[in-house]
Amino acid sequence: xxxxxxxxxxxxxAALYQDxxxxxxxxxxxxxxxxxxxxxxxxxxxxVTTGVGxxxxxxxxxxxxxxxxLLRADMDALPxxxxxxxxxxxxxxxxxxxGLTVPVAHxxxxxxxxxxxxxxxxxxxxxxxxxSGTLVLVGQPAEELGAGAQALVxxxxxxxxxxxxxxxxxxxxxxxxxxxxxxPGASYAGSDTLxxxxxxxxxxxxxxxxxxxxxxMAAATVQRLxxxxxxxxxxxxxxxxxxxxxxxxxxxxxxxxxxxxxxxIRTYDEAVRNRVLAAVERVVRSEAAASGxxxxxxxxPVERFPVVVNDADALQxxxxxxxxxxxxxxxxxxxxxxxxxxxxxxxxxxxAPLSYWLLGGADPALFTTGxxxxxxxxxxxxxxxxxxxxxxxxxxxxxxxxLVAAVRTWLPTR
Numbered sequence: 501x502x503x504x505x506x507x508x509x510x511x512x513x514a515a516l517y518q519d520x521x522x523x524x525x526x527x528x529x530x531x532x533x534x535x536x537x538x539x540x541x542x543x544x545x546x547x548v549t550t551g552v553g554x555x556x557x558x559x560x561x562x563x564x565x566x567x568x569x570l571l572r573a574d575m576d577a578l579p580x581x582x583x584x585x586x587x588x589x590x591x592x593x594x595x596x597x598x599g600l601t602v603p604v605a606h607x608x609x610x611x612x613x614x615x616x617x618x619x620x621x622x623x624x625x626x627x628x629x630x631x632s633g634t635l636v637l638v639g640q641p642a643e644e645l646g647a648g649a650q651a652l653v654x655x656x657x658x659x660x661x662x663x664x665x666x667x668x669x670x671x672x673x674x675x676x677x678x679x680x681x682x683x684p685g686a687s688y689a690g691s692d693t694l695x696x697x698x699x700x701x702x703x704x705x706x707x708x709x710x711x712x713x714x715x716x717m718a719a720a721t722v723q724r725l726x727x728x729x730x731x732x733x734x735x736x737x738x739x740x741x742x743x744x745x746x747x748x749x750x751x752x753x754x755x756x757x758x759x760x761x762x763x764x765i766r767t768y769d770e771a772v773r774n775r776v777l778a779a780v781e782r783v784v785r786s787e788a789a790a791s792g793x794x795x796x797x798x799x800x801p802v803e804r805f806p807v808v809v810n811d812a813d814a815l816q817x818x819x820x821x822x823x824x825x826x827x828x829x830x831x832x833x834x835x836x837x838x839x840x841x842x843x844x845x846x847x848x849x850x851x852a853p854l855s856y857w858l859l860g861g862a863d864p865a866l867f868t869t870g871x872x873x874x875x876x877x878x879x880x881x882x883x884x885x886x887x888x889x890x891x892x893x894x895x896x897x898x899x900x901x902x903l904v905a906a907v908r909t910w911l912p913t914r
Contacts, residue, residue, distance in 0.1 A: 524577030527642030553651030566633025811853030861890030
């Protein structure tokens with residue numbers, strides 16, 4: 501196999517990345533980002549369609565006989581106030597689903613994904629002699645909402661455009677820049693986010709006997725929910741259950757009439773997922789009944805991400821190439837991660853293997869071992885942190901080269 505040191509990475513990619521970073525957009529609102537992707541792909545000769553699944557962009561480049569590879573990059577940002585101190589930090593705001601004005605930042609690194617996709621699109625378009633087949637490049641909306649990939653599929657991604665033989669993608673991570681990691685099988689957790697409303701009866705703080713206190717009910721519920729993982733799930737089955745938000749009342753001397761909980765559950769197996777969800781419902785309803793709640797609690801699903809399952813053979817096919825290129829020790833298996841993704845929706849609906857890997861994006865000088873045992877992993881700002889900021893190089897160059905190398909692996913010249 502060739503060592504991929506011949507791939508030309510556009511030196512202007514850093515400026516594009518900084519521009520994307522300065523101007524993040526929330527899910528299904530990525531109009532500016534989508535416009536940049538569409539224009540660049542059009543200029544490179546791709547057949548471009550916009551508005552797919554809302555704000556999605558699909559670019560197709562046919563280059564003779566061969567298979568079809570789909571490369572996906574998510575575009576959306578988070579309602580997070582950036583605290584990186586970078587001179588290209590975001591100061592933009594957006595409007596969330598509740599109509600509130602919120603700060604917006606690329607705190608998950610999707611700007612890296614878009615920049616790398618466009619860099620690879622350019623390299624592949626300008627060197628068509630190095631591969632043969634069909635490329636489908638996708639700028640996906642709303643990954644953070646767990647809804648963008650399904651929106652693309654529902655809008656005909658796999659019917660209106662060439663159906664892929666493989667789905668390829670990457671996600672920047674707080675690992676040393678210059679490393680790539682991938683795990684076969686169930687690689688990233690399925691995720692369920694729930695909104696729970698516990699209904700009580702309000703009263704003056706001086707007369708708690710006249711109330712059904714939803715704050716006490718919520719406290720008991722939170723405590724009991726934690727025991728689902730520690731007492732109802734076998735230790736070999738990974739489950740994470742987090743109560744990330746509690747909202748109740750407005751004054752210290754007023755017992756409110758309801759309390760709202762925000763729950764997130766992460767699992768790697770559908771049977772385990774169903775068992776945990778059933779346990780959550782049992783606990784919530786039982787605690788409400790034990791408190792004498794005047795009404796049944798409501799449990800409303802908010803977001804759902806399926807488990808991301810990497811095809812073992814497809815992933816190894818790419819990791820072998822990356823290892824030859826980057827060297828032993830720079831490519832390794834990090835184990836299954838607890839983060840969630842919706843890229844698998846595309847592969848599953850296409851009936852195609854998924855090869856999805858993590859791209860190191862942190863300053864290598866901060867690390868000692870550079871693997872999953874490195875103590876720096878506990879201190880380096882990670883995805884979704886307001887201080888998360890991948891180093892531009894070598895992150896972009898490695899990310900572009902990885903995508904191009906993967907495409908060449910799946911779409912060899914004939």
